[in-house]
Structure formats: structure tokens, C-alpha cells
Amino acid sequence: xxxxxxxxxxxxxxxxxxxxxxxxxxxxxxxxxxxxxxxxxxxxxxxxxxxxxxxxxxxxxxxxxxxxxxxxxxxxxxxxxxx
Numbered sequence: 001x002x003x004x005x006x007x008x009x010x011x012x013x014x015x016x017x018x019x020x021x022x023x024x025x026x027x028x029x030x031x032x033x034x035x036x037x038x039x040x041x042x043x044x045x046x047x048x049x050x051x052x053x054x055x056x057x058x059x060x061x062x063x064x065x066x067x068x069x070x071x072x073x074x075x076x077x078x079x080x081x082x083x
Contacts, residue, residue, distance in 0.1 A: 002033060003031060012028055
């Protein structure tokens with residue numbers, strides 16, 4: 001969960017005298033500003049890659065079927081026309 005601006009300010013003010021401004025600033029940059037700034041875990045990334053791979057496989061299979069049936073249909077049409 002992201003810290004509120006007030007919490008960030010309080011943390012900065014308390015750490016700066018101990019660590020110094022540069023180190024405190026570096027530390028504060030590691031804390032997420034919003035909930036969307038959370039780093040992705042390897043498990044999350046692996047799950048998303050698996051979903052994407054599965055979706056791409058499905059698209060490739062559907063495309064292959066469409067091409068094969070188009071070729072078969074075209075061959076049948078040619079056979080019908082040339083009779």
C-alpha cells in the first residue's frame with residue numbers, strides 16, 4: 001500500500017537527520033508513490049507471460065484453420081469453375 005504524502009513527509013523528516021538528505025532521498029524513491037507503483041513479482045510476471053503465450057497460441061491456431069479452410073475453399077471453387 002502506498003504511503004500518504006503526510007506519512008512520507010514524516011518519514012523523511014525523521015530519517016534525514018540520521019541518514020543525511022541524499023541517503024534519505026534515495027530511500028524515499030524506493031517507496032511507491034501510488035498503489036500502481038508496486039514492483040511486479042516474478043510469480044505475477046510468469047503468470048502474465050503464460051496467459052499471453054496461451055492467447056497467442058489460440059490466435060495462431062485459429063489463423064491456421066482460417067488459412068487452411070480458405071485454401072480448401074479456393075481449390076473447390078477452382079474445381080467447380082473449371083468443370
